[in-house]
Amino acid sequence: MALCATCLVDQFFPEVGVATVTLLRRLNVDVTFPEEQTCCGQIAFNGGYRTEAADVARHFMDVFESERHVVLPSGSCAAMIKVYYQELFRDDPEDLERAQALGEKTRELTDFIVNVLEVTDVGSPARGLVTYHDACHLLRELGISAEPRKLIEGVPGVELQEMPNSEVCCGFGGLFAVKYPHISIAILDEKLEAIRASGADTVVANDCGCLMHMRGAIERRGLGVRAVHIAELLAGE
Amino acid sequence: MPVDEHPNKAAFLQRVREALGRSEPLLHMPDHPTLKSALPRQEEKVRTVRARVEVSRARNIKRLAETATEASWYVHGPVAAEDAADVVAEIATGLRAKRVVRSSEDVFRRVNVDGALRRSGISATVLASGRSRDRSTLKALAFEADLGITGVTYAIAETGTCVVTPRKGVARLTSLAPPAYIALVEADQVLGSMDDYFALTRLAHQKSRGRVPTYVNFISGPSRTADIEQTLTIGVHGPGVVHMVLIA
Amino acid sequence: MAKVKSAAFKKASARAVRDEGIQHALTHVMDHFTEARAEAIATDYSDESWEAMRTRAAAIKAHTIGNLDYYLDLADRSVRRNGGHVHFADDAAAATQIVIDIAKRHGVKRAIKSKSMVSEEMGLNDALERAGIEPVETDLGEYIIQLAGETPFHIIAPAMHKTRGEVSDLFHDWLKSAPTSDIARLCSIARDALRKHFETAEMGITGANFVIAETGTVVIVTNEGNGRMTTSTPRVHVAIAGMEKLLPAIEDLPLFLRLLPRSATGQRTTSYTSFISGPRAASDEDGPEEFHLIFVDNGRLNLLKDEVLREALSCIRCGACLNHCPVYRKVGGHAYGWVYSGPIGAVVTGPMTGMKQAADLPYASTLCGACRDVCPVKIDLPKLLLHLRHRHAEGSPRDERTGTWMERLYMRRWHDAVKTRGALERSTRLGRLLQKPLVRRGKLRSLPLPLVSGWTKDRDFPALAPKPFRQIWKEGLGGDSDAG
Ligand code: SF4
Numbered sequence: 001m002a003l004c005a006t007c008l009v010d011q012f013f014p015e016v017g018v019a020t021v022t023l024l025r026r027l028n029v030d031v032t033f034p035e036e037q038t039c040c041g042q043i044a045f046n047g048g049y050r051t052e053a054a055d056v057a058r059h060f061m062d063v064f065e066s067e068r069h070v071v072l073p074s075g076s077c078a079a080m081i082k083v084y085y086q087e088l089f090r091d092d093p094e095d096l097e098r099a100q101a102l103g104e105k106t107r108e109l110t111d112f113i114v115n116v117l118e119v120t121d122v123g124s125p126a127r128g129l130v131t132y133h134d135a136c137h138l139l140r141e142l143g144i145s146a147e148p149r150k151l152i153e154g155v156p157g158v159e160l161q162e163m164p165n166s167e168v169c170c171g172f173g174g175l176f177a178v179k180y181p182h183i184s185i186a187i188l189d190e191k192l193e194a195i196r197a198s199g200a201d202t203v204v205a206n207d208c209g210c211l212m213h214m215r216g217a218i219e220r221r222g223l224g225v226r227a228v229h230i231a232e233l234l235a236g237e
Numbered sequence: 238m239p240v241d242e243h244p245n246k247a248a249f250l251q252r253v254r255e256a257l258g259r260s261e262p263l264l265h266m267p268d269h270p271t272l273k274s275a276l277p278r279q280e281e282k283v284r285t286v287r288a289r290v291e292v293s294r295a296r297n298i299k300r301l302a303e304t305a306t307e308a309s310w311y312v313h314g315p316v317a318a319e320d321a322a323d324v325v326a327e328i329a330t331g332l333r334a335k336r337v338v339r340s341s342e343d344v345f346r347r348v349n350v351d352g353a354l355r356r357s358g359i360s361a362t363v364l365a366s367g368r369s370r371d372r373s374t375l376k377a378l379a380f381e382a383d384l385g386i387t388g389v390t391y392a393i394a395e396t397g398t399c400v401v402t403p404r405k406g407v408a409r410l411t412s413l414a415p416p417a418y419i420a421l422v423e424a425d426q427v428l429g430s431m432d433d434y435f436a437l438t439r440l441a442h443q444k445s446r447g448r449v450p451t452y453v454n455f456i457s458g459p460s461r462t463a464d465i466e467q468t469l470t471i472g473v474h475g476p477g478v479v480h481m482v483l484i485a
Numbered sequence: 486m487a488k489v490k491s492a493a494f495k496k497a498s499a500r501a502v503r504d505e506g507i508q509h510a511l512t513h514v515m516d517h518f519t520e521a522r523a524e525a526i527a528t529d530y531s532d533e534s535w536e537a538m539r540t541r542a543a544a545i546k547a548h549t550i551g552n553l554d555y556y557l558d559l560a561d562r563s564v565r566r567n568g569g570h571v572h573f574a575d576d577a578a579a580a581t582q583i584v585i586d587i588a589k590r591h592g593v594k595r596a597i598k599s600k601s602m603v604s605e606e607m608g609l610n611d612a613l614e615r616a617g618i619e620p621v622e623t624d625l626g627e628y629i630i631q632l633a634g635e636t637p638f639h640i641i642a643p644a645m646h647k648t649r650g651e652v653s654d655l656f657h658d659w660l661k662s663a664p665t666s667d668i669a670r671l672c673s674i675a676r677d678a679l680r681k682h683f684e685t686a687e688m689g690i691t692g693a694n695f696v697i698a699e700t701g702t703v704v705i706v707t708n709e710g711n712g713r714m715t716t717s718t719p720r721v722h723v724a725i726a727g728m729e730k731l732l733p734a735i736e737d738l739p740l741f742l743r744l745l746p747r748s749a750t751g752q753r754t755t756s757y758t759s760f761i762s763g764p765r766a767a768s769d770e771d772g773p774e775e776f777h778l779i780f781v782d783n784g785r786l787n788l789l790k791d792e793v794l795r796e797a798l799s800c801i802r803c804g805a806c807l808n809h810c811p812v813y814r815k816v817g818g819h820a821y822g823w824v825y826s827g828p829i830g831a832v833v834t835g836p837m838t839g840m841k842q843a844a845d846l847p848y849a850s851t852l853c854g855a856c857r858d859v860c861p862v863k864i865d866l867p868k869l870l871l872h873l874r875h876r877h878a879e880g881s882p883r884d885e886r887t888g889t890w891m892e893r894l895y896m897r898r899w900h901d902a903v904k905t906r907g908a909l910e911r912s913t914r915l916g917r918l919l920q921k922p923l924v925r926r927g928k929l930r931s932l933p934l935p936l937v938s939g940w941t942k943d944r945d946f947p948a949l950a951p952k953p954f955r956q957i958w959k960e961g962l963g964g965d966s967d968a969g
Contacts, residue, residue, distance in 0.1 A: 007903065010954040011913055012947045017954035021962060033958045038903040044896060046852065046871065048878030048888070052900040059904065087868060140854035169811040173851025180495070180849060181939035186502045186815045187851070216944030219928065240565040246558075249573035249782065253728070254554040256789040267552040269545075271734040272699060304753070366770050375771060376718060380684055396754040408770035409717035413710060431739035439735050442700055447566055449700045451766050452716070455758035460710040462672060463750070464626035464644055465652055467514045470672045473625060474679065475710025475757070 001112075002032050002067035006074045007039040008208040016208060019235035020073045020109060023124075026235075027117055036063045042080040045088055046174050054088055054095075061098050069116065070106045073231050075138020075206050076174075078108040083141045108138060109231060110206060114147040120154040124236035127157035131200035133191070133214075134167045135207035148206055148230055155234065163198035165190075170205075172213040188217055195225055202226045204233050276443050283440045286433045297394040297427045298483060304397035305481050308458035309471065314483035315424065321484045322353035325386065325419055328480050330357050332417050334384035337361040341406035344388035344421050348484065361386070364408045379410035385476070386419045387412050390453075391437075392481075395430040398457040399481065402450050409452060418476035420456065423484045486577035486783070487608035487636065491822030491834050491843040498816040498849070507817050510646045518642075518808040521751025522859070529753065542740055543863040546799035549698075549731050553789070556698040556731045557780060563701025567763030569776035577607040580781045584609065584690065584723055585616045587777055591721050593618055593688040597679075599705070599712040600624040601692030602802060603725045603781050605637060605824040606837075609690070620690075621682045623711035625675055632659050638818040640804040640825065641749050646817060679711070689715035689773065693726035694801070695741060696778070699734040702762045703778060706745060708755045716761055722773040724761065728780045729798035741801060744861035748803040784837030793872040797832050799862040806856035806866060812849055821846060828856040828866040835873060844887035847873035891935055910955075917949050924948040 001024070005017045024031050041056035060081070064070045072078045085099035113119050132152060138144050145167070152160045171177065171187025191214065195203045203225055205211050215227045254260065266272060274282065290297065302312045313324050325348070329337060337354060339345065341363045354361050362382075366375050379385070387407060391400040399420040403409040412418050428434050442449050460475030471477045490497070501507050526535050549556055561571045574580035580603075588596060596613060598604065598620055610631065613620040622631040629644040630637060632655045637643035644652070652671050656662045662674045691712060695704040703724045705712045716722050732738060746752040765772030788794045807813045807827030818826035822843070823834045831850060835843035847870045856866040877887045878896075888896075902912035923929050928945040932938050940946055952960075 005954045007909075011949050014950045014952060014954035014957055018957060018962060021958075033955070033963060035955060035959070036906045038906060038909045041903075043899065046874070047892070047896065048871070048874030048876070049896045049900075050875050051879060052896055055900065056903055084871075087871070136851065136853035136855075140858055167855075169851045169853035169855065171811060171851060173853070175848065176851045178937045178940055180498065180812075181942055181944075182499050182502055183812055183815050183849070184851075185943045187811045212947055213944065216940070216946060219945050220930075220943060240568065240570050242561070242565070243570075243572045245573040245575065245579075246561060246571075249575065249780070250554045250557055252782075252786060253557065253789065256786050257551065257553065259554075262558070263552065263555045267548065267555055267733075269548055269733045271736040274736075308753070308756075364770065372771060376684060380680070398754065403769060403772065404766070405768040405770065409713070409772055413713050413717060431742060432736070435736045435739055439699075442735070447563070447700075449567065449702060449762040451567070451761070451763055451769060452772055453760040454713060455754070455760075456756070457754045457758075458756050460708070461756055462625045462709045464624070464629065464642065464709075465647070465668045465671055466510075466649055467517050467642070467645065468668045470669050473672055473676055473709040473711070474623065474683070474714055 001029050001069040001071055002034055002064060004037055004064065004070055004072045004077070005033065006072055006077045006208065008212070009073060012212065013208050013229070016073055016229040016231050019229065019231040023122060023231055023235040024071070026123055027113065027119055029117070034063050034067070040077045040080045042077060042084070043174060045080065045084060050088060057085055057088060058095065061095070061102055065098060065102050068105065069112065070102070071109055071112045072106070073109045073206070073229065074208060075108050075135045075142055075144065076209055078106055079137035079141035081106045108142060108144060108206065110147040110151055111142065111144050114150055120150045122151060122154065122234045124155045124234045125157065126155055126233050126236040128202050129159050129161055129200045130202040130204050130233065131161050131163045131195055131198040132166060133163070133170060133203055133205040133210060135205050135210050136169050138206050139167055151230070151234055152204060158233070161198045161200045163194040163200070165194055170210045170214060172209050174209060177213055184213070185217065188213060192217065192223065200225070202228055202233070204228055204230050206230050279436070279440045279443055282436055286436050290428055290433060293429055294424060294427065297429050298424060300394040301392055301397065301427055302483065304394060306397070308397035309479070310397060310458055311478070311480045312483065313480060315485035316483070318347050318484050321348045321421065321482055322350050324482050325350050325421070326353035326357045326359070328419055329354060329359055329384055332384055332478065334359060334417065336382045337384045337386065338364040338378060338382040338411055338415065339386040340388065340408065340411050341365050342388045344423060348421060350386060364411045365406050375408060376410065379408065379414035382415040384417045384419065385411040385413070385415040386421070388421045389426055391434055392422045392427045393431055393434055394427060396457050398455045400434060401454045401456055403452045403454070404450065412454065412456060413475050416472060416476055417478040419480045419482060421482050421484060486838070487606055487824055489823045489834070489838045489842055491846055494820055494822060494845040494849060497820040497822065501816045501820045506648065507646055510648070511814055511817055514642060514645045515808050515814045518751065518804070522748060522805060522808070525747040525751040525753060538740060538744060539861055539863045542744055542861060543799060545732065545737050545740070546862050547796070549733055550729060550789070550795060550798045553728065553731070556733060557728060560696055560698040560701060560731055563699060564763065564778050567701045569701065569763040569778055572777065572779040574779055574781045574783070577783050580725060580779050580783065581607050581609055581612045583779055584725070585612065585618070587721060587723055588613070588616070588618050588688055591687060593721070595619040595621060595682065595686045596688040596690050597621050597623050597682050597686040597715050597719065598627070598690040599692070599707065599715040600627050601690065601725055602640065602824060603692055603727050603783070604690065606783055621679070621686065623679050623682070623715060625672065625709060628675055628679065629655060636819065636824060639807060640802050642804070683714045683718050686719050688721045688723065689719040690723050690725065691715050693724050693730050694745070695732050695738060696726050696730045697735050697738065698731050700762060702735065702760050704738065705759045705761070706742070706755050707757050707759070710757060713757055713759055716759060717772055719773055721775045721777070722761070723777045723779065725779045725781060728782055728785055745801055745803055748805040748859065748861040787836040788833060791836065794832070794836055794869055796864050797829065797869055799864055800829055801862060803861055805859040805861065809855040809859045811851060811853060811855070828870070829864070832866060832869045832873065840876070840885045841887060844877055847877065895936065913949060913953060917951070920948055
């Protein structure tokens with residue numbers, strides 16, 4: 001199985017990549033990391049720069065299309081490959097076909113563990129009261145919401161306490177968070193309030209975009225919650 | 238008397254066509270099921286609808302009472318035709334109605350509303366311009382009235398709806414202008430769903446070579462608004478109190 | 486046409502997120518709408534059947550729009566057969582002129598209006614006033630914003646941002662009514678004020694929720710009864726419809742009558758649905774003697790021309806996408822700067838009114854997808870927004886392009902950096918060097934870079950990790966694995 005670390009994890013949150021590897025190895029998965037990988041191209045695509053996005057996406061396909069399984073610790077990047085590559089290559093039958101083939105064997109981490117490995121108890125030693133935030137692309141583009149919850153609930157030392165409106169966006173939105181920080185923060189305020197209301201000490205999500213956004217404000221304000229990637233929780237490091 | 242075509246029509250349509258990537262009008266009717274169903278097919282369909290309505294009448298009436306109540310109708314009955322007029326009079330008395338207007342349609346032959354009202358000391362005016370009344374008098378009468386009564390062409394169990402079709406004898410304002418309204422619904426007028434109603438409508442349209450009633454209203458409860466602070470308020474421009482009398 | 490102020494989105498949205506009144510209204514009303522919708526759907530349908538209904542509705546609308554010339558022609562012939570007049574207006578000015586001409590011909594002094602978004606597009610009220618005709622909005626919400634001199638805050642709840650106190654003040658100023666905080670009382674003040682107009686107005690102007698091509702029927706869905714009044718008491722009725730409002734035949738309608746009220750207000754059905762097929766018949770007791778239907782383009786052709794954006798013409802204006810949009814829920818309707826707001830407003834404003842001035846709107850979305858999931862006609866709003874961004878970045882004609890040189894520069898640098906592994910490693914190494922003076926405990930408290938510095942106003946930004954994952958992998962995590 002080939003790991004796509006995603007550019008965010010690779011460059012900013014390597015600990016999430018390490019946790020993903022630890023977790024998968026604990027489940028006896030043979031993890032490889034194709035070192036030519038860079039980025040899926042989502043940022044350019046979302047910005048409207050499809051020429052650049054397509055170029056980077058082709059590189060991505062070159063790197064990964066010979067793999068049997070491609071697993072990413074990110075719903076957003078998985079959605080880019082599984083869903084939005086088809087839009088990106090709408091007018092290019094050859095690349096469209098490649099994109100479809102790659103999309104079929106690409107899985108977000110929790111999807112892979114629950115639906116391919118068919119495991120829900122990953123043997124994590126983690127403890128605590130956690131709440132789960134549904135990252136938008138994971139939930140709505142890929143329809144994954146039960147899988148991460150099953151995995152969290154499968155950790156004996158962890159209790160899952162749902163927050164109100166867990167499926168509402170946290171206000172990240174990539175480019176949006178940079179272009180309209182005032183709206184982005186206003187949306188985030190509600191998410192942070194929901195997290196607080198859950199009473200959990202840790203909020204878990206499957207996407208480093210959301211986490212970087214939430215963490216950024218949590219740390220700036222000195223709020224007493226941790227925002228962690230689900231791989232970290234499940235690896236239990 | 239055919240109405241003239243608008244001078245901009247041809248050019249307008251041509252631009253639409255070009256935006257769709259065509260330069261010529263379609264030669265055939267596009268393939269769409271509800272448009273294509275020809276008269277025999279539609280007759281067949283309506284036969285099925287009628288049969289279904291027939292066998293599910295009791296259930297539909299029960300469902301209508303539920304949905305109508307949920308839509309804030311006051312539902313009465315089902316009562317026998319000979320008792321219905323008394324129910325109407327009782328409602329009118331309860332509302333302290335003084336000026337009552339009603340339509341002129343068949344149901345009032347079976348239900349002697351005028352008689353029952355008279356016994357309660359209320360006289361009803363038929364809101365129809367037919368004989369001596371001109372339009373502005375009719376309007377004034379409607380706006381001054383405190384209760385309007387009409388029959389219906391159908392009622393729809395799915396939505397708690399009375400289908401009221403203004404026409405000769407049935408002014409638009411009778412069911413609209415007074416602050417209170419009573420609809421008389423006879424058992425054989427009750428349909429199951431909106432689909433039933435529109436299947437019948439389309440057949441009527443086909444059979445009459447394209448004629449349709451000029452005006453139809455679905456009335457599904459009292460007039461309401463939530464435009465101020467999302468607070469539900471009953472009775473804005475239309476009747477705030479609506480009664481449905483089901484006649485067995 | 487109504488003024489387009491979308492170029493000021495950034496400023497207006499910043500003002501809105503700080504405006505306590507707006508925030509209060511949004512918090513309350515939005516939850517009310519979303520909860521009512523969810524409950525109304527769950528009461529009558531399973532998830533699967535609701536989904537199937539949306540799919541069918543999307544298909545019917547796509548079919549109708551895809552054959553729009555045919556259906557416009559059919560509707561035109563049907564309405565005229567019913568004795569009504571049909572007009573085709575290319576833009577707001579033409580539509581407005583048609584209304585004014587009809588009014589003048591009948592010596593109309595006052596026109597009552599029920600809710601019509603197209604007339605908002607046209608800025609019809611102002612134009613009528615200039616022509617010496619007094620327009621009176623009769624939908625309570627529209628009436629309130631007409632008195633306040635504002636545009637709708639929400640497609641279906643135009644005055645949702647007004648508190649009862651503000652409404653009371655408006656009524657006091659305009660109607661000389663005694664101040665009150667009783668909402669029922671406020672409604673009855675409006676009722677009394679508008680009754681007079683219902684009795685006397687010579688012309689009624691309405692929108693159209695649907696136009697049935699085969700029967701030439703205009704369908705109007707309302708709750709208050711003003712729509713019925715407007716189509717009953719005046720001598721002339723003018724219905725104004727966007728040219729996309731068509732449905733082929735009457736049996737297509739029930740599906741939409743199920744989808745619309747549940748999506749909009751969370752009702753099983755609205756209080757009234759009115760079907761108008763031409764003027765009154767000679768034998769009818771009352772009703773307008775003349776009926777006009779105006780089909781309006783006003784920029785819709787620009788949506789139709791674009792095969793991706795065409796989908797937006799399926800919109801039935803239910804407002805659900807607004808209610809579920811995290812951005813709308815924070816900035817409200819006025820920030821979008823024109824008539825339509827929220828995700829659908831962000832999609833249609835540019836193509837309908839001019840791409841450049843509305844260029845900020847397609848970016849005013851987190852692309853969370855909530856709108857698409859609730860849209861009763863399944864419009865893929867995120868896809869449409871992405872498509873607009875694409876047009877703004879790379880589209881032709883070039884003058885649609887709004888990306889700044891700075892943005893392009895970033896994009897080029899990013900592209901250079903991620904093109905290959907080597908490039909990535911080189912540029913991130915450089916990044917690690919450059920960020921050094923700014924990093925405190927693995928964080929950047931400010932990003933001194935144009936375009937992106939806004940991030941760190943209220944949030945920290947993570948620094949590039951001392952060692953990227955790929956290096957950790959190579960230095961041992963990868964073990965003997967030679968796949969890399
Ligand atoms: S886009 Fe869809 S959800 Fe939004 S207003 Fe239109 S129909 Fe409703």
